[in-house]
Amino acid sequence: MIKTFDVIIVGAGGAGLRAAVEIPKEYTCAVISKVYPPRSHTGTAQGGVCAAMANMEEDSWENHAYDTVKGSDYLGDQDSIEIMCRDAIRAIIELEHMGMPFSRNKEGLIAQRYFGGHTKPEDKNNPNGKRVSVKRACYSADRTGHVMLQTLFENSIKNQVTFFSEYFVTELLMENGVCKGVIAMEIATSEVHIFQAKAVLFATGGYGRVFRITSNAHVGTGDGMALAYKAGLPLEDMEFFQFHPTGLWKLGILVSEAARGEGGILKNKDGERFMIRYAPSVMDLAPRDMVSRAIITEIREGRGIRGSDGTDYVLLDLSHLGKKVIDEKLPEITGFARTYLGVEPTTEPIPIQPTAHYAMGGIPTNANCEVLMNEKGDTVKGLYAAGECACVSVHGANRLGTNSLLDLVVFGRRGGKAIGEFLKTASFQEVRHNEDERSREMIHNLLNRSGSEKIVNIRTELQNSMMEDCGVFRTKESLERMIIKLGELNERFKNISLQDKSKVFNTELTEAMELDNLLKTAEATVYGAYNRTESRGAHTREDFPLRNDQEWMKHTFAFEKNGSGPELKYKPVVVTRFQPMERKY
Numbered sequence: 323m324i325k326t327f328d329v330i331i332v333g334a335g336g337a338g339l340r341a342a343v344e345i346p347k348e349y350t351c352a353v354i355s356k357v358y359p360p361r362s363h364t365g366t367a368q369g370g371v372c373a374a375m376a377n378m379e380e381d382s383w384e385n386h387a388y389d390t391v392k393g394s395d396y397l398g399d400q401d402s403i404e405i406m407c408r409d410a411i412r413a414i415i416e417l418e419h420m421g422m423p424f425s426r427n428k429e430g431l432i433a434q435r436y437f438g439g440h441t442k443p444e445d446k447n448n449p450n451g452k453r454v455s456v457k458r459a460c461y462s463a464d465r466t467g468h469v470m471l472q473t474l475f476e477n478s479i480k481n482q483v484t485f486f487s488e489y490f491v492t493e494l495l496m497e498n499g500v501c502k503g504v505i506a507m508e509i510a511t512s513e514v515h516i517f518q519a520k521a522v523l524f525a526t527g528g529y530g531r532v533f534r535i536t537s538n539a540h541v542g543t544g545d546g547m548a549l550a551y552k553a554g555l556p557l558e559d560m561e562f563f564q565f566h567p568t569g570l571w572k573l574g575i576l577v578s579e580a581a582r583g584e585g586g587i588l589k590n591k592d593g594e595r596f597m598i599r600y601a602p603s604v605m606d607l608a609p610r611d612m613v614s615r616a617i618i619t620e621i622r623e624g625r626g627i628r629g630s631d632g633t634d635y636v637l638l639d640l641s642h643l644g645k646k647v648i649d650e651k652l653p654e655i656t657g658f659a660r661t662y663l664g665v666e667p668t669t670e671p672i673p674i675q676p677t678a679h680y681a682m683g684g685i686p687t688n689a690n691c692e693v694l695m696n697e698k699g700d701t702v703k704g705l706y707a708a709g710e711c712a713c714v715s716v717h718g719a720n721r722l723g724t725n726s727l728l729d730l731v732v733f734g735r736r737g738g739k740a741i742g743e744f745l746k747t748a749s750f751q752e753v754r755h756n757e758d759e760r761s762r763e764m765i766h767n768l769l770n771r772s773g774s775e776k777i778v779n780i781r782t783e784l785q786n787s788m789m790e791d792c793g794v795f796r797t798k799e800s801l802e803r804m805i806i807k808l809g810e811l812n813e814r815f816k817n818i819s820l821q822d823k824s825k826v827f828n829t830e831l832t833e834a835m836e837l838d839n840l841l842k843t844a845e846a847t848v849y850g851a852y853n854r855t856e857s858r859g860a861h862t863r864e865d866f867p868l869r870n871d872q873e874w875m876k877h878t879f880a881f882e883k884n885g886s887g888p889e890l891k892y893k894p895v896v897v898t899r900f901q902p903m904e905r906k907y
C-alpha cells in the first residue's frame with residue numbers, strides 16, 4: 323500500500339525534527355527514522371551550541387563568521403556562513419522559548435563557555451591584531467544535544483507530526499529531476515512500504531562508522547548520502563572528515579572539547595603541555611584538525627604513551643579543575659572515563675586518542691536546503707537536505723566545535739520554511755504500485771544469498787583500512803592502497819550471506835544494507851582525497867603538505883559511475899568578506 327504525506331522527513335535528529343517543527347499545520351508531515359527519535363545521534367552531543375550572545379563578554383556575529391571561515395581553512399562558502407552566524411542568536415533564543423533548559427550564568431542569562439577556534443580580537447580597536455579565546459558556546463552541562471533533541475521531539479509532537487520509528491529507508495524515488503518519495507522497510511517485519519510525498523527532506527546524519535575508532539553511534543552509516551549518490555546525485559567534499567582530538571583511548575567514545583573549554587590540558591609522556599609548540603596563542607583550544615595532527619605527531623615522534631595492547635595515547639588532564647567543576651560541568655564525560663577506562667578524572671589524567679567524528683561533506687544544497695543535482699547549482703525539485711548529511715558548506719574543510727548543533731537548528735528551520743513555500747504550489751508526482759520492487763528484490767537477495775563472506779569481516783576490514791590509509795594523515799600511496807582495498811571489498815560484498823534469515827527484527831539485514839552504504843561513502847571519500855593534491859583543514863596529504871589556493875579553492879562533487887570509481891567535478895568556493903590568509907593560531 324502507498325502511504326501519502328505532503329512532506330516526508332528522513333531522520334529524527336536535530337535537523338530533521340527542527341524542520342518538522344517548521345512545517346505548517348495544514349500539511350501532513352511524517353518523520354521516518356531507523357531508531358526511536360530520541361536515540362538519534364544528536365542526543366549524544368555534549369559540549370554546546372554556539373552563538374555570539376555576548377552573555378559573558380563582548381562578542382559579535384562577525385567574530386563568529388571570521389572564526390568559522392578561518393576554521394574551515396577558507397573552504398566554507400561565506401554566504402552560507404554569514405547566514406548561519408547572523409541567525410545564531412535568534413536560533414538560541416528560539417530554543418529557549420521552546421523549552422530547552424540551558425545552564426545559566428550568575429545573572430540568569432544563558433551561560434557560555436570556551437570552545438576550540440572561537441576567538442575575538444584582543445583589542446577591539448585593532449580587529450587584525452592578536453586574537454584570544456571567547457566564551458561563545460551555550461550549553462546544558464555536558465548534555466546539550468540530549469536536551470535539545472528532547473525539546474525538539476516534544477515540539478514536533480505538538481506540531482502533529484506522524485512518526486514511523488524503526489523504519490529503514492532503502493531508496494530515494496526520483497524521476498526526471500523531481501523527487502516523489504522514498505521506499506522504507508519496517509525493521510520489525512521486513513515489510514517494504516512506498517511513501518509518496520510532494521517534498522522529501524533528508525536529515526540522516528553522518529558516517530563515522532566507516533572508521534574503526536569513532537565517536538559516532540552504530541547507526542552513523544551515511545545512509546542518506548549513499549542513497550542520494552546511488553540515485554545519481556553528487557556528494558560534496560567527502561574527503562574532509564573531522565577527527566576529534568579527544569576520544570577515549572581504544573574506544574573512541576567522545577570526551578567533549580568542553581573539557582578543554584573548562585581548562586583541561588593535553589600532555590605527552592613527559593608531562594609537557596605540547597600544544598604550546600603547535601598553537602602558541604590558543605594552545606589546547608586550537609581547532610580540531612590541528613590538535614589531532616599534533617597528537618598523532620607526538621605519538622609518531624615517540625612522545626605518546628604505549629598501552630598494554632601496543633597502541634599509543636596521550637593524556638587529557640582535568641585533575642586541577644577540582645571535583646566541584648568536574649561534577650557540575652562535565653559529569654557525563656568524566657563518568658565515561660570511570661566506567662570504560664577505570665580512570666578517576668578528579669585525580670588522574672584520561673588516556674585519549676583522536677576519534678573519527680564529523681563529516682564536513684555530504685549532499686550538496688543551497689542555503690534553502692534544496693539539493694543540488696550538479697556543480698552548476700541546478701536543484702532537484704522537491705528534495706531537501708539538512709544537518710550532518712548535507713553540505714551547505716558552512717564547515718568547509720574543518721568544522722569548529724558547537725557549530726554543528728547550530729547548523730542543525732538554523733538550516734533545519736530554513737529547510738522547513740522552504741518546504742512550506744514550495745507546498746503552496748507543489749503537487750504529487752505519480753507513483754506506481756510496483757515502485758518498491760527494486761527494494762523488495764534487494765532485501766530478498768540479501769536474505770537468500772549463500773556466499774561465503776560475513777558482513778562483519780568486510781566491515782572490520784573497511785574500518786581498519788580507512789583508519790590506516792585515509793585517516794588523519796594521507797599519501798598518494800596510502801590512498802592507492804585504499805582504492806584497491808575498496809575494489810576488493812566491493813567484490814567480496816557480492817558474495818556475502820547472512821546467518822539470520824528471518825524477517826523479524828533482523829538486525830543483520832539492516833547491517834548489510836548499512837555496510838553497502840558505508841562502502842559508497844568510503845568511495846566518494848577516498849577518491850576525493852586522492853585527487854585533492856593539497857593539505858587543507860582535516861585533509862592532510864603528507865606528500866602535498868601546503869594549502870594550494872591557486873588550484874584548490876573549490877569543492878569536490880563526486881558522482882557515482884558504476885564500478886570504476888566516481889566522476890569528480892568541481893565548484894568554486896564563495897568568498898565574500900574574508901580573503902584567504904595563512905591559518906595560524
Ligand SMILES: Cc1cc2nc3c(=O)[nH]c(=O)nc-3n(C[C@H](O)[C@H](O)[C@H](O)COP(=O)(O)OP(=O)(O)OC[C@H]3O[C@@H](n4cnc5c(N)ncnc54)[C@H](O)[C@@H]3O)c2cc1C
Nearest residue numbers: 333334335336337356364369370491527709710724726727
Ligand atoms: C558524541 C558526539 C558529540 C557531539 N557533540 C557536539 C556538540 O557538543 N556540539 C555540536 O555542535 N556538535 C556536536 N556533535 C556533532 C553533532 O551532534 C552531529 O553532527 C549532529 O547531531 C547530527 O545531527 P543530524 O540531525 O544531522 O543527524 P542525527 O542526529 O545523526 O540523526 C540522524 C537520523 O537519521 C535517521 N536515519 C539515518 N539513516 C536512516 C535510514 N536509512 N532510514 C531511516 N532513518 C535513517 C536516524 O534514525 C536518525 O534519526 C557531536 C557528535 C557526536 C557523535
